Structures are given as C-alpha cells and as structure tokens.
Amino acid sequence: MxxxxxxxxxxxxxxxxxxxxxxxxxxxxxxxxxxxxxxxxxxxxxxxxxxxxxxxxxxxxxxxxxxxxxxxxxxxxxxxxxxxxxxxxxxxxxxxxxxxxxxxxxxxxxxxxxxxxxxxxxxxxxxxxxxxxxxxxLTAAFIVKGIEKAARDRNVNLKESSILIVGATGDIGIACTNFLKNKAAKLLLSARNYLRLEKLAVELINDGQQVIYSVNIQDLIPEADIIICVASATGIQLSNLKSGVIICDAGYPKNLETRLEQTKGVHLFHGGMxxxxxxxxxxxxxxxxxxxxxxxxxxxxxxxxxxxxxxxxxxxxxxxxxxxxxxxxxxxxxxxxxxxxxxxxxxxxxxxxxxxxxxx
Ligand SMILES: NC(=O)c1ccc[n+]([C@@H]2O[C@H](COP(=O)([O-])OP(=O)(O)OC[C@H]3O[C@@H](n4cnc5c(N)ncnc54)[C@H](OP(=O)(O)O)[C@@H]3O)[C@@H](O)[C@H]2O)c1
Structure with missing residues (x-):
C-alpha cells in the first residue's frame, strides 16, 4: 500500500x-x-x-x-x-x-x-x-466515566467506596486518581515503585483525600469496592476480592489474568473503550x-x-x-x-x- x-x-x-x-x-x-x-x-x-x-x-x-x-x-x-x-x-x-x-x-x-x-x-x-x-x-476519561456509570447502574455510592487503582503512578493512573480525588471515600494506590507511590499519596492526602498505598496489591484488595487496572503489565492476579466488586481492566494487552472474568460475584469490564x-x-x-x-x-x-x-x-x-x-x-x-x-x-x-x- x-x-x-x-x-x-x-x-x-x-x-x-x-x-x-x-x-x-x-x-x-x-x-x-x-x-x-x-x-x-x-x-x-x-x-x-x-x-x-x-x-x-x-x-x-x-x-x-x-x-x-x-x-x-x-x-x-x-x-x-x-x-x-x-x-x-x-x-x-x-x-x-x-x-x-x-x-x-x-x-x-x-x-x-x-x-x-x-x-x-x-x-x-x-x-x-x-x-x-x-x-x-480520552482513554482516562472513558475509564472514569465507565466507573461512574457502572457504580450508578449497580447502586454503588462512590462517596462511600474504596477505589483501588493498580498502576496508579502511570500516565493514565495519575489522571484517573486525580479525577477521583475527593469523589471516593478512600483511594487505594498500587504500583511496584514505592517512592513514586508515596509521592502521589502525599499530594492526595494534602488535598484532603484519604489514601492507603502499597506495592503489594493483595494488601489493598480486601478493602476495594471498585478496582481500576491501568498497569503496563499482564497476568496480574487478584484474590480475596469483595463480593460484588466492580473491576475495570483498561490495560492493552489486558492487565488481569483471564480467570477473573469467569469468577462469580465479580463485575469486570474492559475499560477505556x-x-x-x-x-x-x-x-x-x-x-x-x-x-x-x-x-x-x-x-x-x-x-x-x-x-x-x-x-x-x-x-x-x-x-x-x-x-x-x-x-x-x-x-x-x-x-x-x-x-x-x-x-x-x-x-x-x-x-x-x-x-x-x-x-x-
Ligand atoms: N484502553 C485504551 O484505549 C488504552 C489506551 C492507552 C493505553 N492503554 C493501556 O493502559 C495501561 C497504562 O498505560 P500508561 O500509558 O498509563 O502506562 P505507564 O505510564 O507506563 O504506567 C504504567 C503503570 O503501571 C505500573 N506497573 C507496571 N507494572 C506493574 C505491575 N506488574 N504491577 C503493578 N503495577 C505495575 C507502573 O508503575 P511501576 O513501574 O512503579 O510498577 C505505572 O504506575 C497500559 O496497559 C496501556 O497499554 C489502554
């Protein structure tokens, strides 16, 4: 051509x-x-x-x-x-x-x-x-608008929810985190580099947002009502999920192992679309x-x-x-x-x- x-x-x-x-x-x-x-x-x-x-x-x-x-x-x-x-x-x-x-x-x-x-x-x-x-x-906008809609459809109140962002220190992760600042009860942040996570968390806390952060996703999952995955990684495993959890996997390729899509009580959608x-x-x-x-x-x-x-x-x-x-x-x-x-x-x-x- x-x-x-x-x-x-x-x-x-x-x-x-x-x-x-x-x-x-x-x-x-x-x-x-x-x-x-x-x-x-x-x-x-x-x-x-x-x-x-x-x-x-x-x-x-x-x-x-x-x-x-x-x-x-x-x-x-x-x-x-x-x-x-x-x-x-x-x-x-x-x-x-x-x-x-x-x-x-x-x-x-x-x-x-x-x-x-x-x-x-x-x-x-x-x-x-x-x-x-x-x-x-626009990718970040579609992700957060998707989360807002999924929460509305399922009668989940963001103001009372804990939202976990996996890949929170990336370009899209930071955008989603800042958009959700003071719209959710708690933001749970995860990525591999601790110092970058800490810097982001301090900024959010200074702006009045309650935050917990960890390089170990498993520490945060049991508390998460909503999960946004925007990491540059594949095959990420999530266990001990809350029943009814809403998950947006916006990775390309997908961040999460495919088994999760078959798991009962998990409402997972492909986001950013x-x-x-x-x-x-x-x-x-x-x-x-x-x-x-x-x-x-x-x-x-x-x-x-x-x-x-x-x-x-x-x-x-x-x-x-x-x-x-x-x-x-x-x-x-x-x-x-x-x-x-x-x-x-x-x-x-x-x-x-x-x-x-x-x-x-
Ligand atoms: N749906 C769409 O239209 C669309 C459009 C563009 C991009 N994307 C996808 O969105 C994702 C994020 O893109 P981006 O531009 O924001 O990437 P980025 O700036 O490179 O950020 C990636 C984030 O993931 C974290 N990370 C990497 N490996 C990880 C792991 N194994 N566990 C946990 N966190 C990990 C990184 O922090 P550490 O290095 O500290 O772990 C960083 O916070 C990618 O999968 C990309 O392909 C989708």
Missing part, C-alpha cells in the same frame, strides 16, 4: 495484543491459494516486517462530518512488551513514526505500548506536518478478522482521541509527557467526543456483553 498518501486526517500507530489475534488476522487476509501460515512461521517472520499501513478508515460524526485515517502496524511482538525489549520496541516505534509522517496525516496517535516505551515523550516528533498525541486523556454511533468503514474490510468486539464500532480511547481531535480540526499534541493530564482536559475531550456521537462502549468482557443482572 502507498506510504505517501496525502489527505489523511489521522493515523493510528498500533500493535497486536496476542499471537492468536495476529494469526487470525494474517490468515484472514491471505488468499486460499496462499494457504494458512502456521503460528511458528508467523512468529519467525512477524518481527522483521517494517511498519506499514494495514487498512484505511472512514469515520462518521453525528454532525455529518466524515474523516479519513490509516492504521499503521508497528509489528511489536505481543510477548515482548516488557522492559528487556525496550530498545528494539523504541526502534520499531520510531520507524513507525517516520512512516506516519510520510503519510502526512494531520494527527497521529500512539496506541498502547507505542507511547509507553517513549514514556509519552513526543518532543522529537514535533517537526513536520503531523502532530502526535498519546491518546491517554468508546463506541462510535456514526460508525466506521475499513478498507480493505477486515472487520471479520480485526478489531472484533462484543458490539459494533467499539474503539480504544487512545484511537478515539485522534479521531475527535480530527473532527474538531484541532491538530495538536493534546496528550504528551507523563502526569500532565488534568481533570478539566479529560472533561473537555470527553464532551467533544459526545458531540461527535462517541460515548462509552457498552460494558463487556471476554464472555461478551454484561448480562442484565450485571447491569442492575
């Missing part, structure tokens, strides 16, 4: 979250003459593929506006996301950034780990026509093999941030750096999102949409 296409409003730099997805996707786009590739073969070649456009998108706003975008795959391997692969992943993101600039898209968003490996530092990319954003402001009422088209149409969700037109908050900014003709680095997201900006981008018919995705998890008994 041509890498120097102009006229694009937005670009998305992304990566896949599992080999299963990659295999479905790659074999889904191969012709019957080419035959299917085995997982071993796919793993052998995947990492060597340079960044490229996988498909174009047309997205429609409730205002009647239509914008054009492109999805650029970085070919970061899903099981090589941790810090020991940082250098190779940074190189892949940089190559994808150069590719995105050539598309001359007016704004580009760095999905999932593509912004994490850069620690949100987008300064080196600010030359040229394309503006870059991490998409974390929005749904586009006006819909979108993919070209080629990979909707059967890519981006499959429990309901149509569900999209990650980080991608939606670029889409909303493009609808608004605001081609700016709306989210960059770490710890800079304010509650006012979360409200602003969320309201703009609503204006274009992009609201919270319905609650779902690996089992599908929440059933009626989880909604009430």
């Amino acid at each position: 041509d890498s120097t296409t102009s006229g694009l409003d937005f670009a998305v730099l992304g990566h896949q979250d599992s080999w299963e997805n990659i295999s479905d996707f790659i074999n889904g786009i191969r012709t019957s003459n080419e035959g299917e590739l085995t997982n071993e073969k796919i793993k052998e070649i995947f990492s060597f593929i340079p960044p490229r456009t996988l498909f174009r998108m047309k997205v429609r706003s409730n205002t009647g506006a239509e914008i054009k975008g492109t999805y650029i795959e970085t070919f970061i391997e899903p099981d090589k996301l941790d810090s020991s692969f940082l250098r190779v992943n940074i190189a892949k993101v940089r190559n994808a950034v150069s590719y995105a600039k050539k598309t001359k898209a007016k704004i580009a968003t760095l999905g999932g780990f593509t912004s994490i490996v850069l620690e949100g530092n987008l300064d080196p990319f600010s030359d040229g026509e394309t503006r870059f954003t991490t998409g974390n402001t 929005g749904q586009i009422a006006g819909g979108y088209d993919l070209e080629p149409d990979y909707s059967g093999t890519f981006y499959r969700y429990a309901a149509p037109h569900i999209v990650h908050g980080c991608i939606l941030e670029a889409i909303v900014l493009a609808f608004e003709n605001r081609f700016e680095s709306y989210s960059e750096g770490k710890g800079k997201i304010t509650t006012d900006r979360m409200e602003e981008i969320y309201n703009l999102s609503i204006k274009h018919g992009i609201d919270l995705a319905p609650f779902y998890n690996a089992k599908g949409l929440w059933s009626q008994d989880q909604n009430i």
